[in-house]
Amino acid sequence: MNQGTLTPSSLGAIIRNGGILPLFCIQRPDVTSLDDFINPTANQHFVSRSEQRLNSCSKDTKSKKAEIYRFSIVDSKKPIIRLEGKTQIWRNLGFQDLFTFMRTGEKDRLNFERLFEPHEAPYPEHVSSLLAMINEVRGRLDKQPKIHLKDLEGFDFERFLGHVKFIYTYKTMNWLRNPYKIKEVLKRFDTFLDHSLDKPGAHSLYLALAKKNSSEEAYICKTYGVSSKEYQQWIRLLLLFLYVDRYDDESQLDGFINEFFIAPEFSTTIFVAVFDERCALLTDTGVVKDSGNGPLTYMNVSKNCIVALEHAFVDITLDRVIREYGFDESVREQIRTRIATGVNAVLTVNSYELLGGYNNICVxxxxxEVFCATPDVHGVQVLKSEQERK
Incomplete structure (x- = not known):
């Protein structure tokens, strides 16, 4: 069955038509479909090691001992942070069996590793390709403060957009799977809780969560301040977004993200900023979600590159364009046709005022906590660690 894409309208249709089943409709399937999801990984990252390595302070960022500077939040409003020294990436921004459905043996467990991999594994390559494309064109800026990439002659905008979409999808997955965001995610998708995709493997994993180690679950819930019910709803919501089997071309998350780019009520702008001397923060929430003229996401792509992606509501953009350019209301629909589903991208280089603003937002x-490749953070007051004060 074609599952469609996971949007408020299309997911509702899938539920009504049987593509997604509520809890009381689930039948117990053949458990052999779970074999592909057995994995020994216990230390499970909600911000991948690959992403952290792109912000590492180590010379060899691919080393098992690669490190990143860690800062605790002292005052988020001013903002002020305290340097806590370096921490090893392999143990950072992860938690024991956070994404485990159940144990299957002494070392093995059913978990999300296979479902995370399609987004995690190619991430560094997409970042590398995106940065290479930016480096190729940044010399054309000359004395211009910014450059519009879609209008740039010889620039492969569709390829650029493909990289941005992949990174954006990965970052959205990070937001969905971030344990600090459990309550926020559940509230955002409350209509879709306690449902499963109409697929045998998804059913099996859904039901397997009932056999999760109770003390293990209790420790997770205590750490992140959620109830057992909230935790289980969150895990099953992640399953709804990320489950794929051998017959699927994409997950519901992929479709959900793509819908923002083709929905007629939105136009999209991608703001890319790169820096030569200072570094961007990586927040423990993975990304920063906000709202401007529509949904807005701030993303750390690497220590020297940030992206802000905004899906602006067309009606808001229309009002601004008509007001600024003095157009008559009679041409509103013509302008709407030109704006709807449009995607534009703006590149800036070494705008440290922008970097300072982004670092403030992260704090x-x-x-x-926040993390960085350098002990000093542009635009943010950094206090010395207790060890340094002594």
């Missing part, structure tokens, strides 16, 4: 949005 304000963090749950407990």
């Amino acid at each position: 304000k949005a963090a749950a407990l």
